[in-house]
Structure formats: structure tokens, C-alpha cells
Amino acid sequence: MASEAVLIVDDHSTNRLKMAAAVRNLGYEAAVVGGGREALDHLRARPCDAVLLDILMPGMDGFDVLRALKEDEALRDIPVIVVSALDDDTASVVRAIELGAEDFLPKDFDPVILRARLGTSLQKKRFRDQEREFRRLVGKLTEAAETLESQSLRPERLALDDIVSRQDPLGRLGRVFQSMAEEIYERERRLRRNIRMARGSLLVIAVGVSWGIIAPLSRMASGLDSDPLGLAVWTNLIGAAACLGVAAARGRLPPPTWPVLRFCLLWGIITGVLERLILFSVTGHVQATTVALICSLEGFMVFVVAAALRIEKASLRRLGGLLLGLLGAVLVIKAPGTLSGVDEAFWLLMTASLPLLFSIEGLFVAARRPENVDVTALTGLALLASFAIILPVAAAAGELLHLGPAVGRLEVVVLLIALASVLAIVLWLLLVDVAGAVFASQTAYSITIAGIVWSMLLLDERLSPLAWGALALMLLGLYFVEPQASAADDEFRLPVRLRRAKSDLVAQARGEPHAR
């Protein structure tokens, strides 16, 4: 530990020399100044541990110095011993002590007395300093505890280094506190991740199952002599009614502000008009399993766009995945029994426009979805908008589908399509909220697989060996194209509510196909 420093203030150089020598002889460092003003300047630049102050000085005398010291917050705790040469001048000493001097020393002091008086003052100062430091650190620790309670901060950000490095009880307390905080944080993080994974996994499956059934159902519908426009009118209407009914029942209808309406209108055009019409059209001409396989191209399309825009990195692994996907697509086209006839190319192209539309829809929703609006209500409004757009067109084309009043096969199929698509959309939005867009990208697998399984169940379609090969390649390709889990997973607040952010735009661009 560096030796303590004593400042000697006296206007006579011989006195200064003498006191400095005496002080150094006791093992302290000594600094000397010749007047009150210099003393204050010196202390402000280089605080000392004690001051030996001559009272009688010209200009600024000892009393002035004392007053100035006690008024300065930075200097007021430095102990001052006044050196009094006045033989019978108790009055001056008393006055000095009243002004804040710690003690007094006669000018012709014995070194033993100097040692005792200096020693006492310095020790008092040491104790005061330690206590202040201690209180400061306790305050810091308390603050850290409050921080952890009120908002979740990662333990390493609590900045307790100067506490935990101490070798005293406070240091030990700090270390225990920190390790407990870290442990709790870790446990919490693992718990949240597990819950997210569990919930997310269920939702991924649910999204896959709901979306996967739509293509086979619409193929059934076309087999029952429905037409795309009429089908679209009905499915949108039923979907809108269901969603808005549920939202109204839960009191979650949003205020019809222009941003909300504009979003629902645009979304409705993409999902309820374009995607639906195309899907209903192509399933009249293309096998449902083929549709499922081609739709999985969305995962690759979004990755290509993102890499081209440099939003995402095109690592070797992901490019390899892309290649596998393309290979799979080629196999799909080449698979016999997919369809026959001259229209082959046209309908395959039309089908391929679906994954493109899905990517656009995904980007759009991620970027523009209004915050704090209930997902069911949003979906309902979008479907309502699509209904309103298609209705006049269908009427003009004379393709209004007449359903009911008897509930036949067609009626059931239409109802199922409407409900399944609503379910798929709403569940997908929930999935993104719960587990993040990166996790949600796993719906690529579940949708593809579920679509094929449903087709095999409902329509008795079978996959040729080539088609199985294509499926395997697509799934493998999707696996390689997927981005790794991000460190953003580790950021959370208590209570958890993973908020969708603009970063989802980026996540979406990384290639997560989603429910329609």
C-alpha cells in the first residue's frame, strides 16, 4: 500500500523543511507549500491524506484555509492538524477546531506527539474512506438486486466486478449473489426454450396438418364440379365470418384505422384472391402431391431473394441445399403420372407461382403487420376484403357457386377448406409470435409432408419412386438452407413475451415458408 501523504502548509521555508523531515521520518510522504492559496490548489490537484497547517500566515491564514477546505465537498474529509506556535493562545486553537481542525500540535513538538496525532487523524480518515467505499458497494449490490427483480438483465451486465474481486465478506456476498443470478438466468433460459420448443413444435405440426389438407380438399372440390371463382367466394366468406365472429366474441375487434384497413386489403388481395384462385385452378389439373412438392420451393425462393439482396449470407452449405432443392424440383417435373398433355408446362408454371406468392406474402406480413392487433381479427378482415373483391367478378362471370340448403359433399368440402385455411393462417401467426420466425421456418417440412400424407389418405394418390426421391431431396435441401438458431434467442425479459420485430423481415427473408 502506498504510504500516506501529508501536506505541510507554512510560510517559512525553515519550518517547512523541519516538518517535512519530521513527517518523512515517521514513514509518510511529505509535500510542502508556502501559503493558503497554494495549499488549496495542491489539494485539489493531488488530494493528501492529512494536512499540517500553520495558523499564522500572511494573506490567507490558517482559519481561511480551514473554512475553504470545509466548504469544498471533495476536500472536507481530509483531516487538518493546526500547528500553533502561540504559547498561550488556546483561543486560536479552539477557533481552529471549531472551524473543523481535527487536532493541534505545538510548533516545538516532540516527534512522539507528532506520530500520535498524525497517526490518529490518518487512521480516522482511513476508516471513513473504507466505510464510504463499503457503503457505495453495498449500494451497488442492492441496485443490482433491484435491477434483476424489475427487469431481466443478463447477469454479466450487472457490472459487479469491483465487488466480487474483494477478499472480504462483501466480496463473498457479491460472488454468491452473482453466481445465483447466473444460475437462475440459465435455468430460466432453458425453461423458456423448452416451453418455446414444445409449444412451437406443436404449432409447427398443427400448421402443417391444417395447411396440408387444403390442396387435396380443393382437388376434391374440383372433382365435384365447382369452379375456382365460386369456391373462392364461399371459402373467403365463411372464413371471414368465422374469424370476425370469434374476434367479436372475445372483444378483440380492432378500430378500423386506415393502416389496419390498408394492410388487410393488400393482404387479402395476395392471400384471398390471388393465392386462392390459383390454388383452386391448378388443383383441377395437377396432382395434390405434386402441388405439395412444388410449394416447398418457397423455402428456396426466399433464400435466393435474400441472398441476392444480401440480406442473408449464401454459405456453401446453403447453396448446396438450394441445388438439392432444384434437383428435387426437376425430379418432380420428370416424375411420370404427374400429369399429361400439352398443358403440362403451363399448369406446372402456374403451380410454381404459388411458392412465389407465398414468399411475397411472408415478406409483406412480416414488414407490415400492425402491432397489437388480434390475429384472428386481422385474418377475418383480410378474408372479408378478398370476398368483397371476388364477389362481383364471380357474379359477372356467372360462376357463383350455389350451395345448400342441403349439406352435401361439396358443402362439407367448402366448409372444411374455409376452416382449414383460417386455422392455418392464424396458427402460423401465433407460431411466429411464440417461437420466432426462424423456428417457424420448420413448417416447410410439416406442410410438405402433411400435404403428401393427406393427399394419399383423401385422394388415394400414390408417389412414384421418382417422386419419393424428389421428396427426400427437397427435405434435405430445406434442412441445409435453413439458418442456424440466433443468439437473439437468449435475450428475454421477465415476463416473456417474444415480440415480433422488424428483424422478422430479415428472418422471413432467410427462407421460412408459412401457412397461407
Add this chain to the structure above:
Amino acid sequence: MDNPVIDHTALRRLMRVIGDDPDDLRELIESFLEEAPVLVLDIEAAAASMDMENLCRASHTLKASARDFGAPRLAEVCEALEYSARDGHSEPAALVRSIAAEYAMAGRELKILLDLGPVLP
């Protein structure tokens, strides 16, 4: 001698205070020999202008130093002048002359000690 010009006991005491280093003591004595004449001049000036406050202070200071450096006779005269000035007596001239004289002697003795090499036997 019962009233020496320089009291070696006092010098020894001073040396003890500052850490028993003869070189430090030499330095101190040299400093005194530089400062004291200035103080004597201050005393003379203050007396001439009848500035009692400064007279009191200067003689007080010289007194203290005189004690430190073992010049009891000088110290005695300084004390007398100090009290006299403090009490408002306005005849400092004689005392001032004494001070000058005593310092002359004390200063000479101290210089001899310095020249003799190690300051204290």
C-alpha cells in the same frame, strides 16, 4: 556557560525530531541562516513603521526558530519584543537592536559549527 549563544541540547533535540540525519540538520541550519536575516530586517522595518502587528508576528516567528536551533538568548529577546508589541508598548528600538546583535552572534556560532564538518560532536 549557563547562558550560551548556542545550546547544543536543543540542536540534538531538533536532530532527533527530524530523524537523526546530520545532513538534514545541516540543510535546516543553512535554511535558518538564510531566513533569519530576512526576519531581522522585517522586524526592523516593522519597528520603524510602528507596524505592531507585523512586528509581533515576525518576532514571534524568529523566536520559535531561535528555540529550535538552540539560540535561547535570541529567543528570549524576541519573546520580549513580541509581548511588547502585542501589549502595545511603543518603544521597540532597544529590543530590536538586541535582536540584531543576538542574531549576529548566534548566526556566527552556527556557521562555525557547519564549517567544522559533522555538526554535532
